[in-house]
Amino acid sequence: MSSLRDRKRVRTRQALVAAATTLFERDGYDETTVADIAAAAEIGTRTFFSYFPTKEEVLFPESDARVRAAVEAIADRKPGERPADVLLRALQRVGDDSDDLGGRLAALRLRFIREIPAVRGRALQIQTEAQREIARHLAAAFPDQLDEVGAAALTGAFVGAVTAALQVLLGDLERLDDPVAVQAAVRKATDVALRPWVS
Secondary structure, rough: OOOOOHHHHHHHHHHHHHHHHHHHHHHOOOOOOOOHHHOOOOOHHHHHOOOOEEEEEEHHHHHHHHHHHHHHHHHHHOOOOOOHHHHHHHHHHHHHOOOOOOOOOHHHHHHHHHHHHHHHHHHHHHHHHHHHHHHHHHEEEEEEEHHHHHHHHHHHHHHHHHHHHHHHHHOHHHHHHHHHHHHHHHHHHHHHHHHHHHO
């Protein structure tokens, strides 16, 4: 059971993400400052930095959780489960626990990745680090099925499929706001990308 302090930190973090989302939508990315976000969330600017090291990070609040879900799915793999099955199960878990792949923040994040070099750079860095971490765990967990190159290829296909599906959905914001539609599109993309590993 989480402590009162932990619950307060979660609420403050959520308030910062919600405030940033509203301000980014209304004023734009460049025009919104860390001080603006902190004030809207009713905290001090210094406190902001104990939650997010930069303004870009507010756009990626669940990136660590997605990597953790994949690593936990690998660690909790069942006998006979294949590497691709483990990744698909992790994706399902993230979809059930979070709306990070759809909704207002996801739409903003995808738009800013296209438009803002700093956000695009941070997204690429997060994606590269996540792929490396997941691939390392996959190779260690399935040494009889994947070497380092195979694990990297499988992870790259998986992450690339999710990213590509979300980019398509960006053109249809109504679907991006529908968690069921997001899950269906992402699942379809990963099914296509991972077919060589599951057939």
